[in-house]
Each structure stands twice: as structure tokens, then as C-alpha cells.
Amino acid sequence: MSEQSDRAGRFPPPSPLPQVGEGDSVSPTGDTMKKIRIATCSLAGCFGCHMSFLDIDERLFGLIELVEFDRTPLTDIKHCGPCDIGLVEGGVCNAENVHVLKEFRKNCKVLVAIGACAINGGVPAMRNNIDLWDCFQEVYCYEGGLECGQIPNDPELPLPFDKVHPVYEVVKVDYFLPGCPPSGDAIWKFLTDLLNGREPKLDYEQLHFD
């Protein structure tokens, strides 16, 4: 895509994150140091990766000592401000996805594509070989149980693309976390590596495409 040629100039390489104290310890006086700011969003995804993120369970209490959330479905903040880490779930299937993704890339020092859809289009990309008009007609007109089916056509609806693309085909992505969804343990391993200034590395059992 055309963005690729000039994006290296616009977006500097990921800078080291502010460190969160020594080792993996969680400081109870987190208010004296700057917390890592994280934003998350789901583009053409199912929020399954967000659900899996919540599967880190009680580890969330430790995490919240180290991080604060910008735009996420948890905070209901509508636009992403300057952040350290952006987690993007889902592929790019319409114009709104591109706007959100570019906002994340502009504001996040480190951008992470999380889940199969963000990485190769995933299940939404199964429509890539079906004509978009045929697809709409099947869903909104011919599908069983519909009455007076019609294809939504409101100016507020974002323009759909003929194909779903992974996020790295639109903006530069710093890290990838595959899985459908990645397990809570994989997400925890990835985040703790990143927060502690290590290159994120998954164990073999944590690397999954399904």
C-alpha cells in the first residue's frame, strides 16, 4: 500500500519504554512514577482478544499498578491520546478502521498487532474471495428469517473495503502476538516482557495461529 513507502519517515522506530522499576517487582507506590499508558481497540475483530486479555484474571491487579489505560473498551475513551503501547485487535475492513489504526500509530510508541485477524485478516478475510455485493445481498436480503431485507445505506456507516487486510499492510507494526485468540498466559508473557524492557518472546506452547 502507498502508506508503506513514506511511513518510515513519519514514524520513528519504537523507542525504549520508560522502565517500571527493578526486575518484575510491582511497586505499591506506583503514583510516584509515571505509569505506562496503554490503548487498545478492536477493528474487524470479535473482541475475543480483549476477552482473552481479561483472562489474565487476578494478574490485572498487579498490572494496574504499572499501567493506566487510554482509549479502550474498558475506559470508553473515544480517541487515542499519546500512549506507550497500543494493542490492535482485528483486521482492516472499512474506512473507519483505517482512521482508528492511523490514530493509534500516530499516538503509540509501540504498536502491537494482537490476534489472527490483525495479523492475516483472520476469519473476516474469508469474505475476500466473495464479491462484496454478493456478500451483502446474502447477509441482508437472502438470509433466512429476514423480512423486507435491505442493504444498510446510511451516510454514517463507514465505507466497506472489497477485501479485509491485516494491520501491517496499512501501518508499521512493531510486534505481533498471534492466536485466535492468544491465551491469557501468552498475553501476560508478552506484556511483562515488554513492560520489563525485554524483547517479547513466547514459549512454544504459547505460539498459536488458532
Next chain:
Amino acid sequence: MSKTITIDGLAVPFQEGQTIMDAALAAGVYIPHLCHNPEFKPHGSCKLCTVNVNGRNVASCTMPAVEGQLVLSDIAELNAERLALTQMLFVEGNHLCPACEKSGNCQLQAVAYYLGMMSPHYNHFYPQREADASHPDVMLDRNRCIYCELCVRASREVDGKNVFGLSGRGIKTILVVNSASGLLGDTDLAVTDKAVQVCPTGAILIKRQGYAVPIGQRVFDRLTIKDVQTGGSHE
């Protein structure tokens, strides 16, 4: 006195007529590969098994072992090329693992895991490929075909049926079926045929058994392809 080659510093014995791949597999040394299966004549097309022999890169599945060869295989440079080749295979087809019955038992996926593939890296082709559900027991989904020709070889050499073939050239290559209609249902392919068993990906699947083993408990969920292919699975 048995003859030996050296692979990554390890002395590996070989018999006359063996390839480097044959000798490596017999000695439990893993060289990544997809189009190669020891039961069939080497094909040499996927190039994942490329090794450096006395300074030159060659396909280890086709290169005869010769006394004294110095072979480099598990080195950063070659593994980076193997990763790039695997990523190209992913973007050239439609490999959507979450929606594939073969996930967890797929050798393409397992090689990607082994090489630490975190993304397909390249822009996706999303090619238009046809699936064929006409056969009562066997599903053919060309979206997942990597053109290893194992089904072609198995059908021709073992089943004696010549059901499959490759047609076209380069990026336009497709897997074709040898019947007047071009449909699998109009061939004499049987579900017990070798050609149905050898597909390394989910291109050829036996119907009605897709999720008999749950996701998460499959071969490559627990073991690396290195462990599986050097642990006697081919023997």
C-alpha cells in the same frame, strides 16, 4: 568403515545412494522441509531444506551425501531464509488457521511455529482459489495447497490412479483433478488412498472427522515438528 558427512559439526553416517536429508533423518537431525516425505522420491521444490554444503547452498532432499561433506543447516542465515519462504507460502495462499480443520496437525503451520513466525510479513495475495466438495468422503480446498505434489506422487506411484496433477506455471499454478468434469467426485479416488493421507496442509481433508481431536490437543500443539519428524513418525 561407514562413510560420514558433517552436519552442523555432528558426524552423520550415510549409506551409498542416500541424500543429505536421508542421512540427517536417519540420524535424528532435523532439517526443515515440507515437500519432502521419505516415502516418496524427492521433489526439491519447497527449498526449505536448503543447506550449505562446502560453501554452496543446495536442496538437502535431492543432494546425494558424499564422503566428507561439510554441511551447515541450523544457522541464522538459513533459518532466516526458511522463515521468508514459509511467510511467502502463507501469503500466496489463503491460510486462515482458525477456520481450518487441519490446524494443529498442519506441517506448514508447524514449520512456521518452529521458525518462530510471528506474522506473514509480506502483503497478502488473497488469491481466488476453488474448493471442491463433490467427493462423498474427501474435501479438496485449493486455498491451502502449497504445490508440494505429494498427493500427485502418492496417487501416481502408490495408488496407481493418477488422480491429481499440477497445471499452469509460476504463480498461476493450480492443483487439477484428472476427470472430465475436473471434479474430485468423478474420479475413482478412495478415502483410503495414500494420496488422501499425505497432504501436509489442510488442502485435502477426510470429511466428517475434522474436530475428532480438539484444538489444543493436536500433534503440533504439544510437540515441535522437529520432535515429530526426527522421532520416528516417518519410519
